Amino acid sequence: MRWFGNKGAEKLMEIHEKRDRFMQDLIQGHRERKFDASSKGREKTMIEVLLSLHETEPEYYTDETIRGLIVVLFQAGSDTSVGTMEWAISHLLNNPQILKKAQTEIDNHVGHNRLFAESDVGELPYLNCIITETLRMNPPAPFLVPHESSEECTVGGFRIPSGTMLMVNVWGIQNDPKVWVDPDKFMPERFEGPEGTKNGFKLMPFGSGRRGCPGENLAMRMVGLAVGSLLQCFDWERISKELVDMTEGTAVTMSKATPLMAKCQPRAAATGLLSLLN
Template sequence: MILHILLLTVFWVVANHFLNKIKNLPPTPFPTLPIIGHLHLLKKPLHQSLAKISARHGPVLLLKFGSRRVFLVSSPSAAEECFTKNDIAFANRPDLLAGKHMGCNYTSLVWAPYGDHWRNLRRIASLEILSTNRLQQLSSVRIDEIRSLIRRLYRNQNQIVDMKTAFFELTLNVIMRMVGGKSYYGEKVMGAESEEFREIVAETSQLGGASNLVDFLPVIRWTGYGKTEKRMLTLQEKREKFMQSLIEEHKTKMGSDDEYKNKNLDGQRRKSMIEALLCLQESDPEYYTDEIIRSLMLYSWLSTQYNRLFYLLSTQYSWRVILIAGSDTSARTMEWAMSLLLNTPDVLRKAQAEIDNQIGSDHFVDESNLVKLPYLRCIINETLRLYPAGPLLVPHQSSEECKVGGYRIPRGTMLLVNLWAIQRDPTIWEDSTKFRPERFEGFEGVRDGFKFMPFGVGRRSCPGEGLALRMVGLALGSLIQCFDWERPNKDMVDMTERSALTLPKAHPLQAKCSPRPGMLNLLSQLSNLT
């Protein structure tokens, strides 16, 4: 009996392999096992494991993650073909449980299929929430929170600081103040509402570590893995209740506050994102429902930098679905950048010299100054090249059959672009693993063809790109301007990556800072402010 099963399995594997060739499908690593497909090949971190598979089998591959077909792309030319000629075909998202239970049944901006509804949500996000004008109106929020961080660092000078926590709390405060006008972290932030928000953030992080094989192996839906669905539903209920309370609070204020009645909201006062969306609701209540506003608020919170809400994380035989926040990706970009600067003090000194020459020490860096700091931008680009916040970009799914590289890609195939592998490819980048910001000198924009695309490309590229660059640029520029930085000891900062979709450091960054002599006057004035 066992021999018969073994022979049938071997026959199935071999027949399936040759059938793929007959169908003109992309190359497939041999063997593809029944039920689990290629899951047995994956190790952590996933992007590195996939890069090794591509190096061995080719830059375009068709894999099986359990029951799902996955088209893996690891070359700029194949990525270009996916996001130009086949951009519409790959404009959808995979239908995962996170999109059903935490994406309003696939109607949110992150999860909605490509079509009229998604285009309208994208337009609202791009024009009403993340437009240049809206970001400029709310620039004081970012400045205020970064100055608050500088004040805390100044008061704790020459002490070891947990920079991971500092960056994470900074970014979440900025996002929530832009969304609803309130911050939830800090020395003076207390109360039941803050505690509730922090609990939601903590539960989101915990759910991110929960196993959920159901998306890839539906046969286990009724085992213990199915409990993740219930946890998703419970968490989403809490998040929607919290966001709805903010909406109701703003509705009450907008209906009673003379400041709202007597001033032109488009020009004379800064609107939070909730206020802007509620103004749209007044003009078109049929479309701008509270549900739409909640989904866009959650998008702003969870997807500041990359509009992704899930993915697979692997150990050799263990899989996770990761729930990640955009605030997390921005904070981690800052953490990687500071880690790189601490390991290359000559680059840090060059960045400080640029700020001294272009900005001086009589005022703090602000967002309008960033255009004068091209080397700082080079540092950010080089950080995003080496440690992209989304090493596998945002997964797409084909809505129709198409061809890439001459191969047939069936409808319903998940597309993964291994950006981490492309941006470290030694055939494309000289000294590809070295931190060399100078390679981006004279470089305009944030893309270089399809070999450098940290914010994605195509119809579903990140609309939060402008906010991310402002936030990261202002934070790093301010910290470089105000302080001299050093490692807690003589050891180099450990740059090991931990396995997760936002590419966190395995060991959180700790650092020490001391005020730069030329900045003491400004820092002492800032410290005296309450």
């Protein structure tokens, strides 16, 4: 916080308090809607789901916890997902044979008579392997979020006092040549088969356990839907013969140092599908 100076820190606190008030107003509004007769029969919002959990576990699903979960979905669910899509397309452009294999899988499952849907994501194992391999090489949060040791412990021979702030270098774990074969090579096939995703703590782009990212399933579906739709409808190629620059930028989240630029054109079989978007 010293980096921001006194005025900067005060401004951040004001923004934090303003955001909390806004979130609390949302929660209160949903509480009131719960008793509105017109709300019966419709699907619940995320806040309403959390409020229903509050009824069964009030000691855990407090307003403070609900505010925190909603903030995570807002803040961590946009930039990180877009960044993962950009990394995925970049890897595919540098590996056109993998891109074609993914398009073939989509064509065989979805066909050319309808647009790619969210429900298709779970039925496309190779597409999911591509996304998982992207998350391995370019985790959205390379150090995850800060954790704090609840009690003194020893990890790898090091004494960790209670109350220590801990940062997990998940990028280092997921790109470690002692753990992965050819970690610098984009190989979605490494995650194929029933054993492909059983990697213990070798792969944890969303963290792990109770403190893991609550938006993991949503992120996988949204990224899969976006990338799958782009592959179904367009043919992609690099803007030159040079490979896409995969240099990593400097930020809290894993962004590309050079934003992706690529050429695309509608696939012949998708011309009719694209007209449905108008």
